Amino acid sequence: MTEPHANTQISNSASVSGFSGPDKPSYDDYARCVHCGLCLNNCPTYKLWGQEADSPRGRIRQMILVDQGRLPLGDAFVTHIDRCLDCRACETACPSGVEYGKLVEAARAQIEQNYQRPLFSRLARDFVFRRLLPYPNRIALVARLLRTYQRSGLQSLVRATGILHLLGLAGRERLLPPIDRTFFFSQLGRTYPASRPRRARVALFAGCIAQVSFSALHDATIRVLTANGCEVVVPAGQLCCGALAAHAGVRDTARSLAHVNLDVFLREDFDAVITNAAGCGSTLKEYDQLFAEGTEDHAKAHAFRKKMRDATEFLAELGLSGHGRLLLRIRRLLQRHRNGNLARYFGGENETRARNQRPRHRHGQSGMSVTNARGSANPFHRARSRARHRTSGPRAGEKYLSCILSQASPVVPALLSYFSPMRYRQPRAPMRAECTAPAGTSQRSPAA
Ligand code: SF4
Numbered sequence: 046m047t048e049p050h051a052n053t054q055i056s057n058s059a060s061v062s063g064f065s066g067p068d069k070p071s072y073d074d075y076a077r078c079v080h081c082g083l084c085l086n087n088c089p090t091y092k093l094w095g096q097e098a099d100s101p102r103g104r105i106r107q108m109i110l111v112d113q114g115r116l117p118l119g120d121a122f123v124t125h126i127d128r129c130l131d132c133r134a135c136e137t138a139c140p141s142g143v144e145y146g147k148l149v150e151a152a153r154a155q156i157e158q159n160y161q162r163p164l165f166s167r168l169a170r171d172f173v174f175r176r177l178l179p180y181p182n183r184i185a186l187v188a189r190l191l192r193t194y195q196r197s198g199l200q201s202l203v204r205a206t207g208i209l210h211l212l213g214l215a216g217r218e219r220l221l222p223p224i225d226r227t228f229f230f231s232q233l234g235r236t237y238p239a240s241r242p243r244r245a246r247v248a249l250f251a252g253c254i255a256q257v258s259f260s261a262l263h264d265a266t267i268r269v270l271t272a273n274g275c276e277v278v279v280p281a282g283q284l285c286c287g288a289l290a291a292h293a294g295v296r297d298t299a300r301s302l303a304h305v306n307l308d309v310f311l312r313e314d315f316d317a318v319i320t321n322a323a324g325c326g327s328t329l330k331e332y333d334q335l336f337a338e339g340t341e342d343h344a345k346a347h348a349f350r351k352k353m354r355d356a357t358e359f360l361a362e363l364g365l366s367g368h369g370r371l372l373l374r375i376r377r378l379l380q381r382h383r384n385g386n387l388a389r390y391f392g393g394e395n396e397t398r399a400r401n402q403r404p405r406h407r408h409g410q411s412g413m414s415v416t417n418a419r420g421s422a423n424p425f426h427r428a429r430s431r432a433r434h435r436t437s438g439p440r441a442g443e444k445y446l447s448c449i450l451s452q453a454s455p456v457v458p459a460l461l462s463y464f465s466p467m468r469y470r471q472p473r474a475p476m477r478a479e480c481t482a483p484a485g486t487s488q489r490s491p492a493a
């Protein structure tokens with residue numbers, strides 16, 4: 046047991062803890078923190094405000110004090126815990142292996158159970174976490190309203206009136222993602238066959254907001270997987286992963302969503318369950334934390350965790366085939382030219398250095414060579430500038446090749462996408478879907 050916390054247990058037994066009920070930060074988790082502060086500079090809120098109370102170490106300390114009964118679970122505690130982004134950048138810096146995400150989500154669960162927020166906040170949280178996100182039909186309805194708001198010109202009008210600033214909603218409104226024309230909900234229950242000899246059978250986790258705002262990403266993921274020999278099933282009946290609810294401390298909703306998803310994805314034997322959203326993926330891989338050890342759901346979550354893969358993680362394990370290998374070869378070819386004489390000739394050396402090598406500072410030298418210097422005095426800048434502005438004549442092609450080599454132009458994505466199955470924003474129609482809903486499921490898809 047860690048020495049600095051030896052007195053914590055004594056205090057816990059002697060005073061009334063501010064935490065009660067299920068889902069509270071556990072001593073075993075917070076006792077790992079040795080208060081070294083190595084996480085501080087990784088924390089965006091600490092960098093922004095420079096206050097210990099808004100750092101991971103400070104927040105853990107506050108959790109300990111509340112657990113000891115030495116700090117009330119009141120406004121100050123709630124403010125500092127709420128300000129945490131739950132980005133978990135502090136976890137990667139921590140030498141003690143503190144699972145900070147687990148701690149802050151448990152602290153938020155305690156706030157949800159034992160603290161009364163203002164009325165508007167309670168209503169808004171109740172609507173979003175309990176009455177909207179768990180219901181695909183309601184998400185689709187709200188998305189349609191937002192799409193009308195965004196595409197009818199109403200958004201520009203409302204912004205111009207300044208009413209959003211008066212209501213304090215301008216910042217939040219700016220964060221609204223663009224809503225897609227068609228929603229991915231209509232793809233639930235479909236199976237996409239592998240476009241080459243089958244190497245794996247996988248299930249795609251589609252999420253909630255992603256189905257109305259990132260459906261093109263799902264389409265691209267399916268194209269890449271099928272092109273790499275995967276049969277992709279998009280199981281019907283799947284719901285939001287519950288990450289947003291879990292991050293906000295609404296654990297009952299997160300738990301019930303996890304329960305449904307575990308049933309849906311463990312119903313069939315897939316080689317992997319694929320996600321393309323890191324936020325969803327981290328919660329899906331940690332479903333076991335939502336359930337008590339020894340329960341049936343905990344065992345299911347453990348089995349599910351073994352199958353969960355990010356799309357890139359899965360493809361890296363599987364190995365790219367066909368188009369993917371061609372794409373990599375083109376990338377390597379471009380990289381070689383960018384690093385070579387051809388790139389220098391076309392003025393690409395500056396960018397090559399800036400992007401591929403950090404400036405090399407040696408003792409007694411500035412580290413800035415002629416070719417590294419910025420500004421119009423640099424001969425390579427001038428040469429490149431001339432090449433870019435030349436649109437005709439014997440060396441006109443130079444401009445385009447220069448752009449390709451420096452990856453400064455949309456030509457590169459266009460070129461690569463021609464060879465690659467990753468063609469974004471393509472209509473969904475060309476994709477073939479065979480067999481509809483898996484046996485025993487009803488297809489209740491709220492089409493766009
Ligand atoms: S790096 Fe880890 S052990 Fe050190 S203060 Fe941060 S959370 Fe605690």
Ligand code: SF4
Pocket residue numbers: 087088089090091099100101104128129130131132133134135136145
């Ligand atoms: S999870 Fe919270 S405490 Fe950790 S780095 Fe992000 S904002 Fe800071």
